[in-house]
């Protein structure tokens with residue numbers, strides 16, 4: 448049994464990870480400032496004998512120190528995420544991501560706790576060389592464009608974590624999450640699938656940005672947290688960076704079509720009329736850069752811990768539809 452701490456544990460991914468760790472018999476403490484996370488996400492865990500939570504920012508050094516002193520493994524997921532949030536609040540994004548990770552690593556070093564650091568496929572930037580492997584070069588746009596601030600802040604997190612490992616022997620593992628989806632994800636910060644599902648359920652047009660030909664690979668959150676927990680158990684993973692994502696590549700237009708088909712019980716006629724194409728400049732801001740394709744190479748994590756995603760996109764879409772049908776959010 449391990450004593451674990453999840454920063455950002457009331458978030459979409461953190462709450463699913465908490466559930467998995469509790470089911471595996473571990474102790475779970477979370478710290479979350481509820482900036483993008485929500486008490487709704489962890490309501491069902493409150494009262495569990497191995498679960499504790501602190502509603503606090505990881506910027507509170509004293510609280511963080513106390514929590515880290517009582518744990519063996521930290522899953523550092525607290526971050527400013529979502530393209531929309533990043534574009535609207537660039538200062539907050541950079542500061543939260545860089546200073547937050549620095550604080551967590553410093554505290555971990557004091558108690559020699561293992562740290563799993565969440566990073567993102569955004570660090571690959573707009574490289575057109577797919578699939579993306581962990582050792583690939585990255586291609587970011589200019590600093591004048593906000594989107595890249597997120598990628599750069601996460602790259603600093605990765606450099607810092609790996610430096611703590613090399614210089615101080617701290618056991619760290621970095622995982623780069625590709626598009627992760629499932630119940631509890633909110634569309635409020637731009638994520639496409641919860642947005643499409645909510646739009647379809649409300650009978651509103653689905654807002655497809657650009658021409659919808661851009662592709663992504665959507666990994667079910669249950670598969671993703673299984674990968675993260677698996678990496679924490681592996682000694683061979685220490686000091687390494689891993690992609691975590693699905694390889695089922697799909698265009699955003701196809702995601703819209705499939706969402707509508709599932710919401711309308713297989714009825715596909717007229718789906719085109721239920722979609723509005725929104726130019727990027729209108730959706731985000733003038734000069735916004737999107738990547739045309741994003742596909743992970745997952746050979747490294749498969750080799751290290753024998754992980755592959757198992758849940759197909761249609762099943763994930765169905766789960767999200769069920770979640771929003773039952774939810775008041």
Ligand code: UDP
Pocket residue numbers: 530626637638639640642643654655656657661663699737
């Ligand atoms: N997108 C869209 N409509 C929306 C929100 C997003 O067409 O209402 C597109 C977005 O431009 C991107 C893809 O869906 O090409 C995935 O966007 P998301 O913000 O979910 O993740 P990203 O891959 O950009 O990090």
